[in-house]
Amino acid sequence: xxxxxxxxxxxxxxxxxxxxxxxxxxxxxxxxxVLCHDGAEVLDYLYCRGQFKSRQRGNPAVVFLDLxxxxxxxxxxxxxxxxDANLRPIPVVMLxxxxxxxxxxxxxxxxxxxxxxxxxxxxxxxxxxxxxGTFWGIINEPPPESCRSTx
Amino acid sequence: MESAFNHPSQAPRLAAERPKSSxxxxxxxxxxxGSVVWFHRxxxxxxxxxxxxxxxxxxxIISAISYHNTSILLTNSELNGRSHDLIQLLNNIDTAxxxxxxxxxxxxxxxxxxYLEIYKKVVKQKPTFTTYLNDLIRESPxxxxxxxxxxxxxxxxxxxxxxxxxxFQEGGFRAVxxxxxxxxxxxxxxxxxxxxxxxxxxxxxxxxxxxAESAAGTRNTIVLLGIGALLQxxxxxxxxxxxxHDITExxxxAExxxxxxxxxxxxxxxxxxxxxxxxxxLRAPLRHIDGYAxxxxxxxxxxxxxxxxxxxxxxxxxxxxxxxxxxxxxxFSRMGRQEMLRxxxxxxxxxxxxxxxxxxxxxxxxxxxTIAALPEVQGDPTMxxxxxxxxxxxxxxxxxxxxxxxxxxxxxxPSSTEIVLFVRDNGVGFDMQYAPKLFGVFQxxxxxxxxxxxGIGLANVRRIVHRHGGRTWAExxxxxxxxxxxxxxxxxxxx
Numbered sequence: 072x073x074x075x076x077x078x079x080x081x082x083x084x085x086x087x088x089x090x091x092x093x094x095x096x097x098x099x100x101x102x103x104x105v106l107c108h109d110g111a112e113v114l115d116y117l118y119c120r121g122q123f124k125s126r127q128r129g130n131p132a133v134v135f136l137d138l139x140x141x142x143x144x145x146x147x148x149x150x151x152x153x154x155d156a157n158l159r160p161i162p163v164v165m166l167x168x169x170x171x172x173x174x175x176x177x178x179x180x181x182x183x184x185x186x187x188x189x190x191x192x193x194x195x196x197x198x199x200x201x202x203x204g205t206f207w208g209i210i211n212e213p214p215p216e217s218c219r220s221t222x
Numbered sequence: 223m224e225s226a227f228n229h230p231s232q233a234p235r236l237a238a239e240r241p242k243s244s245x246x247x248x249x250x251x252x253x254x255x256g257s258v259v260w261f262h263r264x265x266x267x268x269x270x271x272x273x274x275x276x277x278x279x280x281x282x283i284i285s286a287i288s289y290h291n292t293s294i295l296l297t298n299s300e301l302n303g304r305s306h307d308l309i310q311l312l313n314n315i316d317t318a319x320x321x322x323x324x325x326x327x328x329x330x331x332x333x334x335x336x337y338l339e340i341y342k343k344v345v346k347q348k349p350t351f352t353t354y355l356n357d358l359i360r361e362s363p364x365x366x367x368x369x370x371x372x373x374x375x376x377x378x379x380x381x382x383x384x385x386x387x388x389x390f391q392e393g394g395f396r397a398v399x400x401x402x403x404x405x406x407x408x409x410x411x412x413x414x415x416x417x418x419x420x421x422x423x424x425x426x427x428x429x430x431x432x433x434a435e436s437a438a439g440t441r442n443t444i445v446l447l448g449i450g451a452l453l454q455x456x457x458x459x460x461x462x463x464x465x466x467h468d469i470t471e472x473x474x475x476a477e478x479x480x481x482x483x484x485x486x487x488x489x490x491x492x493x494x495x496x497x498x499x500x501x502x503x504l505r506a507p508l509r510h511i512d513g514y515a516x517x518x519x520x521x522x523x524x525x526x527x528x529x530x531x532x533x534x535x536x537x538x539x540x541x542x543x544x545x546x547x548x549x550x551x552x553x554f555s556r557m558g559r560q561e562m563l564r565x566x567x568x569x570x571x572x573x574x575x576x577x578x579x580x581x582x583x584x585x586x587x588x589x590x591x592t593i594a595a596l597p598e599v600q601g602d603p604t605m606x607x608x609x610x611x612x613x614x615x616x617x618x619x620x621x622x623x624x625x626x627x628x629x630x631x632x633x634x635x636p637s638s639t640e641i642v643l644f645v646r647d648n649g650v651g652f653d654m655q656y657a658p659k660l661f662g663v664f665q666x667x668x669x670x671x672x673x674x675x676x677g678i679g680l681a682n683v684r685r686i687v688h689r690h691g692g693r694t695w696a697e698x699x700x701x702x703x704x705x706x707x708x709x710x711x712x713x714x715x716x717x
Contacts (some may be wrong), residue, residue, distance in 0.1 A: 084506060090513040139502050168505040170552070191505055191545030193513040193538070 076132035078208045079116060081107045081148065082166075083140045090193070091135075091166075094200035100208050105131065110143025114151060117158055130161050130214075133207035136183075138167040138174055146177055153182035160214030162207055166200075266468040273461035277454050284450035291439040291446075298432040305425045305432075308358040308365075312418045312425075315351050318344045319376060323411050326383040330390050330402035338387065345380055352376075362428075365421055372417045379407030379414065490559055497555045504548050512541040543676075550678040553608075554663065557685050562602045569596035569610075569643070572603070573631060576611050583618065587627060594632035597641055599710050605686045612679040613645040613706050619673055620649035620704065634707070640692075641712050646705040652698040660696050683708070 078100065082088040088106055095101040107113045113136070115121035119128065134152070138145040145165065152158040164185040165178045178186050187203060190196045264272065322344035329337035352373055359365040386406035390398045405411070515537045519526065526534075573593060577584075599606070614629070621627030630646040652660070652667050659665040661684040666677040683706075684694045691711045698704035 086510040086513070087506065090510065090517070093513075093517060168502045168509070170549070189505070189509060191508045191512060192542050193509070193516040196509060196513060197516075 076129060076213060077103050077105045078204060079105050079107065079113065079131040079134045081110065081113045081134065081136045081140060081145065083108050083137060087137075087189070090196065091200050094197045095204045097197070098201050098204055100204045103132075103208060104204075109141045110145065110148040113148050114143060117152065117161075130158065132213045133162045133164060133211070135164050135166045135203065138165060138169055138178075146174075146181060149178065149181045149183055162211065162213070164203060164207060166203070266464065269464050270461055273457055273464065277457045277461075280450060280453055280457065284446060287446055288443050291443040294439050295436050298436045302429050302432055304358055305429045308355075308425050309422055311351070311354055311358060312422050315355070315372075315376070316415065316418045318347055318351070319379060319411055319414050322380065322383065323405050323407060326387060327402055327405050330386060330395070330398045333390070333395070341383065341387070345384070348376060348380060365424060368417050368421050368424075372414060372421070375410045375413045375417065379410035382406040382410065493555070493559065497552055500548060500552065505545060508541045508545050508548075512538045515541070547676045547678075550676045550682075551663075554678050554682050554685065557605065557608070557682055557689075560605075562605065562689060564600055565603060566598050567601050567603050567606050568598055569606075572607055572610060573614075576607065576614055579611070580614065580618065583615075587618070587622070588625065589618070589621070589627040589629055592628070592630040592632070594630075596631070596633055596643065599641060599712070601690045601710065602686075605689070609683045609686050609708060610645070612683050613708070616679060616706070617645050617647035617649065617704075619675070620651075620668075621647050622673075623650060624648060628703075637712070639712055641710050643708045643710070644705050646703065648703040651700050651702045651704045652696075653700050654698060657696055657698070661694060680706075 078095075080088065080091060082091060088108075092101050092104060092106070095104055105116065107116060112122075113134065116123045116126070117130070119126060134148075136145045136148060140148075143151075145167065149163055149165070152161060152163060159182075162184040163182070164187060165174075165183050166187050166189060167174065168189050170188050175186055185203075187199060190199060322341050325337045325340035325344070328334065329341060355369050355372070356366075359369050383406045386398050386401045389401075395402065515534050519531070519534050522530075573596065577591075610631075614631070617629045618627070621629065628648045630644075632644055632646070634642040634644060650668070650673075656667050659667070661680045663681040664677040665681070666675065680694075687694045687708055687710070693709045694707065696704060696706045
């Protein structure tokens, strides 16, 4: 396992977060997961401010974004990321309960790299999260880092 | 059978309410105007046209009467002019005849030739008087009678005087002495005076009558014109009121429609956000129930007995089932508000594609298919696909207990106005007394352990078919099979 970069998981529901972490634990990638509880925290992380002021610089390998979150919702975070030249290369995966066509359309229109509906069935959820974590955290080659070189 | 489609869903009921309320709006306008009923059957154009026609006819009648009155006025004034001429003429005749009488007597006394000349002048004038007089009285028989008498008397007076003049010239003053003092035509002159006075009185009376008539006519015309102007004003005002009322009414209806549209839109928005919340928030706890059940099982796997394992499995199954219900319900709600396409749908291709989708489910089954050539229909391809997908999947599901299942898809009574399609199976069927429940949401006729399903498929079928302007019903015999019918209008609905 050579997971160089963290996986950013934006999930306001602690149970969902725990279940997701449990799923990633099985793949031994849970220690790379940074958990944010709302959209504002995600942006704080990405811009290295607030509680993430002194974090190690660099973009995450991937952002798993819930749509419905307090303060700043998933679509707003997505819009901010894709509007920023430095953040735009970060792969963003929407991980949500919504099957609504509108959410799908809006997400892709804003530049989401993938859209995954959380399955109700835990086994399916488990395999989905595992696959996502493995693919985006390990298999996929992240974009060349712009932040890292400046640190 | 009737009761099978006596169960209106929400959408058609809403649609049925709309025309009712608009009709009551029109009704209130009828009563607010409070005039003749037939008038309200006319369109606004016809009413305005009727109003203007009335005004036009009114103007015509008033013009005709005014013209008539004015021409009477003109005739009277012409007749009066003639009467005045006649009065003048009578006066002249009177003077001339008196002059003749006077002149001839003076000649008889004096023998002065100048008097004879005056007399002769009158004699010469006499035919002119007669002609002129006859011309002026040609339309009045009474005056003509008097004029005849007058003419005769004038002739007699003049001839008597001429005779006296001749006697004077033969026999001198002596021969005519008596006549010179009394006058030869004295008696005739008296009659002439009298006739002229009568004629004069008659003519003055006629003039007076005509003046009175003209004055009355003029007064009538003025009154009539006043009434006419007033009537036209009233008519024009009503036409104006009509147009304005119609415009106001139109505006009110438009506003009302807009308000209803906004309300409907708001209700739809609310419904949308409701189902959005359902899709988002209801799924999460289910995911958690299943998730934690699995985590629990994993962490106590070694010490778990069969009973406890079954309990955990039941928790998971229940959560999954509810997840399926929520998904189905969301599809059902989306079917109700989703925009509908209207295109030609080839049912043959549609059925073929559905069967190819069901391929995997059909692998272990022995099914004898009878599929007739199906017509082309108008509608939303995705929605109609859902209809036949549900019906065929049902047929497949409820024949699972048969060693050889027979499923027939066909068309009945094809007509120019409607198409009745059916899906028939030899499955478990149903008791007709439950037919009304078949198409309801979450209505199931079989226990969950007999056949799986959420009970929303047929509700979806009915909703979609209703939105296409059609009907659904079913026939069944327990343990023999069931037939599900879908009636679709053959022609495109103009909705």
